[in-house]
Amino acid sequence: MKKFYGVEIESPLMLGTAQYPSPSILISCFKKSKASVATVSLRRESSASDSGNNFWSIIKELNVRILPNTAGCHTVKEAVTTAHMAREIFNTKWIKLEVIGEEDTLQPDVFGLVEASKILSDDGFEVFPYTTEDLVVADKLLNAGCKVLMPWGSPIGSGQGLNNIFGLKALRSHFPDIPMVIDAGIGLPSHATRAMELGFDAILLNTAIAKAGDPVTMAEAFSYAILSGSLGKEADPMEPRDMAVPSTPIFGKAFLDD
């Protein structure tokens, strides 16, 4: 498995921590999915509630690597300030950088993303940029200092799977040595299998598990799906053919016509 900023993660699943029915189900989902990275966020704290510390004590017990995000940031300044706050709180250089450009699709503002990636990379952050499958943007992100790319499968929380297979395949083959995580839009285990079969290195998802009718069973399904896709890619699949080719040998077949 490729390394993410020098770190070899134990399993290629990065799992979000939002929207679970309860903290105990969140914990069970992490165990069943075998996720090795947890994405977390920062939100306003009330001195009375101390909800942040309560949540953080749960996450620490998961014993997984932490990937803070800048979710909800719409400007470079917001994202950069949030990243600095996250680095202090979570004590990690990793940051899942989101600069949202459009509300309906939560599509990244790729211009702001490149600018923020440059600022943060120069400041010692290890940036995981939430981007599209656009090759030119990918090249600019790498030039800005990113050593990982996180192209979307489809819009955040949509569950649509991989909307642009051609674009994702092109991205994968254009930058074969760059670790890439499919982030956002995964709705079914089969979507994750497909992404791994295409040669992506990890999957980041949240809603597909958290909002399933049975989140814990879905978490287990994703662990098998990702393993299946990963092994399938590693096993060097056959090339698809346009015409049928019999798999049963013709030699020795009986002649039974009159």
Next chain:
Amino acid sequence: MNIIVNGENKNVSNDNMKEAMNELGFKELKCATALNGNFISVDDREFTTLKEGDKIEVLSPQQGG
């Protein structure tokens, strides 16, 4: 002095950011701060002077995807 903390009006007697945070009840909490949109580290709070109308954001770990 009136300042805005996480979007709410607050009155504090200290103009030192660290002291004001303590006064507001954040002393024991794991939280990060920004003043008027700029990150202020834990170590820098004691060297930061607040003025009337300043906006402080106090953030803590929360669920994220």
